[in-house]
Amino acid sequence: MHRDRCLALDADDPLRAFRSEFVLPEGIIYLVGNSLGALPRGTAERVRRTVEDEWGRQLVGAWNHAGWYEQPLTLGDRLAPLIGAGPGQVVVGNTTSIVIYQAVAAALRLRPERRVIVSDVRNFPTDHYMVEGLAGLHGGYEVRDLAAGRFDDAAVVLLSEVDYRTGARHDVxxxxxxxxxAGALMVWDVCHSVGAMEVDVSAADFAVGCTYKYLCGGPGAPAFLYVNPRHHASAENVLPGWHGHAAPFAFEAGYRPAADIRRFVVSTPHVLSMAGLDAALDLWDRVPLDLVRAKSMALTSLFIELVGDALELASPREAAARGSQVSYRHPEGYRIMRALIDRGVHGDFRAPDLLRFGFAPLYIGYADVHDAAATLLEVLEKELWRDEKYSQRLAVT
Amino acid sequence: MHRDRCLALDADDPLRAFRSEFVLPEGIIYLVGNSLGALPRGTAERVRRTVEDEWGRQLVGAWNHAGWYEQPLTLGDRLAPLIGAGPGQVVVGNTTSIVIYQAVAAALRLRPERRVIVSDVRNFPTDHYMVEGLAGLHGGYEVRDLAAGRFDDAAVVLLSEVDYRTGARHDVxxxxxxxxxAGALMVWDVCHSVGAMEVDVSAADFAVGCTYKYLCGGPGAPAFLYVNPRHHASAENVLPGWHGHAAPFAFEAGYRPAADIRRFVVSTPHVLSMAGLDAALDLWDRVPLDLVRAKSMALTSLFIELVGDALELASPREAAARGSQVSYRHPEGYRIMRALIDRGVHGDFRAPDLLRFGFAPLYIGYADVHDAAATLLEVLEKELWRDEKYSQRLAVT
Known part of the structure; x- marks a missing residue:
């Protein structure tokens, strides 16, 4: 596709205006938004306000007056529509690993008669590690790989909607x-889908995700936990910190969980990190997710088309079956990615051979895709073709 | 004590210069630094730098170039001297409740033959709730109150160095x-002592604490976990997230803990909240803790002397036996605290009857103590004395 055609697509892009709401360094094409999203323009002022106006002027009073105490729930309510959830169903806080622990542990206690946890060994490692850790802590649990394809004796199944390596997408x-x-409980990890498409976990039992990838909440922005309302009264928070107590400021000697989603709050929220997420949600309040998904599919399809057979595609070729990233495999992947970054095209490399390119529809355009693909082809031709060793490898593949 | 004498003490105070390094709202005396520390002047710029220069310009590269990835360990090393620990012994991150869970769970697994956890029902509730949660999760554990005074069959003892209500201090x-x-493992919670005195947990097995009280790391600033080096190779992290893995970026299918303190890191740090702590540590790098403790004892003793018998003291009268707060009990405590806050003296009230006043030696001076005590006496006289009901109560006490 000619670059002029890409510029025309950008000009017609209904999401185009969002690009100006991000800080994007000059001279680079940032295709790592699937790892750390770019900085929204409103974030610096929002964080400054939390530091100087709220903390600095209101001091401890800001827990009430600035709404800090309620943030795990108020930000949860604002985030809920992005995952198909309703108000009072999502809490924000802690990290993805920790909310995975809460979700899977709660699920195990809801199915005490079953002793199998189904996980995906190809899932992002922390998901699998936390499951292994829980199984080890309890004892007597089998962690079974998804590939076994058997759920009928499982207590819980933990899967990612979109695979962090290939971008392959499950049919949620x-x-x-x-x-x-099959009688098991379903926990979805939507880290790699939320903000890139219309996610709907409303039928699931639990869902978890992070807010620093497509959502652009900032480095280490808080994670979130969705709990289906049918479990609110019965599911246990195995990390029963005081903020999940029915009466936290009564300082009672014994734990009594709140009756609603609040029981899954653990303790004092990381307020500065919450401010970053709050600023990002100011953007997401206005984003039409159907347009995001449509553009995401168009961008990734265009990239795959332009790169053609120059590299081995590791992602599904059908747009509906992928998230918003495109991955390739190449034995010289690390070297290729270094050369790309030297030329201003930023993707990432995962050992041993995976090149990943993430396309965040709010700030990546069609011309970016064109230029990134052209640069990739140039790197492959100029950097590698002349290399005898590479030529030989290319010849055999 | 005459106010002029207090002003003279302030003029001679070797810590006096630190007061100008904090943002303190005009017209109030802030005695809630034992709950949320004041804002250091350097914090806003440090946080701005993280948002705009690091995240905004370096994007995902900042995980390496700006040192984000290493922050749980680098900030841990900087914090270590404040608790008597050495480099490579402290990790920073998550919340106090969560690091309590890690510490107590690790201790239980180091003493598998013992089934008793000793806790203090008077401890800050979240400590006790997390212990109860762990005991319930494992099953078969007895949670015994400290008052029973028996450790010889305990796996672990969890105590706070300074009591959050009375300020009473344990002899660590x-x-x-x-x-x-007695063969048990010792876990200290130093939330209410770190930054107010020379803490030394080096003989303990584990220690935890927060950084948003006397340390002034900001609302919800990350917690910390000290692990005695003798346990580094054997203690388990029951929250085995990918950042505690021996090779996190190898994305191995199975969890292999790092050989050192890193195994207690869980996952992606909350970078914006870390920036607040980083700025606070720029101050603490220069603070002589012996002078902090000496001034803390002088301030709290002065307050107790000035208030005299007007209220029932809930804190130890001997300075060495308390932290940096002074608490009183009064049935009309809530009303007294409201009247004090109306007059610009900020303490806090804990139901049913506790008034707490925290004295952060870096930004509270002797004249503040004088004025706060004078205001308290004025409130007691003017607001309550005329109240028939109060007069009767006062008459009987």
Missing amino acids: PAVTAEVQA | PAVTAEVQA
């Missing part, structure tokens, strides 16, 4: 229905 | 020695 409604029909 | 070396002589 179908898998959820299958898992639940 | 003596209790640690007694607990360990």
